[in-house]
Amino acid sequence: MRLIKRIFWTVLSLALLLSAVSGWWVLTPMSLSTPTVDLSIEPQTPVRGIAQAVADAGVDVQPVVLYAFFRASGQSRKLRAGSYELSQGNTPLDLLRKLSRGEESLKAISLIDGWTFRQFRAALAKAEGLKHDTQGLNDDALMAKLGMPGVAPEGRFFPDTYTYGKGTSELHVMERAAKAMNKQLAAAWKLRGPNIQLKTPEEALVLASIVEKETGRESDRTTISRVFHNRLAVGMPLQTDPTVIYGMFDNFDGNLRRADLRTDHPWNTYTRKGLPPTPIAMPGRNALKAAVQPAASNALYFVAKGDGTSYFSATLDEHNAAVNRYQRKASGQ
Structure with a gap:
């Protein structure tokens, strides 16, 4: 009986110690290789892969420990793909919240009323964080990729502010702007x-x-x-x-x-x-x-x-x- 009690108290003490240590760890700022770290999570990345991606991005953390934390949190199935930015002072708990809420680090590009298509392309070329995958395409090839072969590009994109995550394709931004113009033009035409x-x-x-x-x-x-x-x-x-x-x-x-x-x-x-x-x-x-x-x-x-x-x-x-x-x-x- 004494042995059982001793084992019980030992296990309880270890559990409390582990809980205290883990509680301290999740609230302790993580060490980053640079003042800010860009983290990119691709769609359908498994939880273990997300933990490894965090370490690979420049966060001083053991992937196996981070993976165990994600699983133990009960939020592992809610972790979302996207582009995130981690800063000095962020804790493992902050990281979990970002990933589970999808709090991406978004940038924005603004297209101004009255801009020409040439100005639009120049703005895309200068936009930070975009994947510049259209720069080698002429206008005809670009419009073909957008599903509008033979259509002149001038005026086909709606001037507005578009947000995007790091690594987003220029083509994706163009697709959004083209769809927005189609929608706005259709709405205006109905009011003629x-x-x-x-x-x-x-x-x-x-x-x-x-x-x-x-x-x-x-x-x-x-x-x-x-x-x-x-x-x-x-x-x-x-x-x-x-x-x-x-x-x-x-x-x-x-x-x-x-x-x-x-x-x-x-x-x-x-x-x-x-x-x-x-x-x-x-x-x-x-x-x-x-x-x-x-x-x-x-x-x-x-x-x-x-x-x-x-x-x-x-x-x-x-x-x-x-x-x-x-x-x-x-x-x-």
């Missing part, structure tokens, strides 16, 4: 007004991109859209400088000259009537809506007033007077 000159969502996308580039003040957006609708209705060229500049590509030096307006190319809306063949930028949500819901106006012209707003005119004489007034004011004459 009755008196518009657009036959397809693609035409709406083209016009929205022009409205985006022409608008200096949000309050003018729908009226600028109406000007272009009115011009399309009477067969008048759109005569919008941003399309000419876009079609000049690398030849544009920052100054738009009269000779440029007379030089014909597919995006020159001075020499050609109708909409250009592709969008000229990434339109935002408000530009998409303005393109299909223009304001009520008989204006055919507008000119920048120099304060971010525009002056709208229904006749050429009124427009010429406004150009003379506001250009002279802008030049200080």
Whole structure:
């Protein structure tokens, strides 16, 4: 009987000691090889593999001990794949919480309303943590990989902020932005007004991109859209400088000259009537809506007033007077 009691108290003492030691260990900051450690867990990695990945990433921990802790916690089946960042001071318990809650270390890239596809690709190339796997692809090959072969890339990506984990493919970000634009364009098209000159969502996308580039003040957006609708209705060229500049590509030096307006190319809306063949930028949500819901106006012209707003005119004489007034004011004459 005494032997049984002695064994009982010995086992109990060891259990309490083990509990105290393990409790101390899970709350003790882990030693990291660098101030921060990036941890990447691939999908379907087993618990033992996760423990090994933590050690391989630069955390001074015995994988077998970490594995035992994960299993004993009851959370081992909840550990999630993803990209995580560990910092000095993080404990094994902190690590468990990150992995079980999926608290990934996310970065973000912001696409700005009015950006061109070239600017989008440049931003992707500079984005920290992305897997730069599209840099060697030309536009045609890239659009084919995105499931849109033969589609011009300009304007096909929605400007927004997209978060991603370290090692995410550039192609994945592009896919998300393309799906977002398809969704936003479809939603805008459903809201289209009755008196518009657009036959397809693609035409709406083209016009929205022009409205985006022409608008200096949000309050003018729908009226600028109406000007272009009115011009399309009477067969008048759109005569919008941003399309000419876009079609000049690398030849544009920052100054738009009269000779440029007379030089014909597919995006020159001075020499050609109708909409250009592709969008000229990434339109935002408000530009998409303005393109299909223009304001009520008989204006055919507008000119920048120099304060971010525009002056709208229904006749050429009124427009010429406004150009003379506001250009002279802008030049200080």
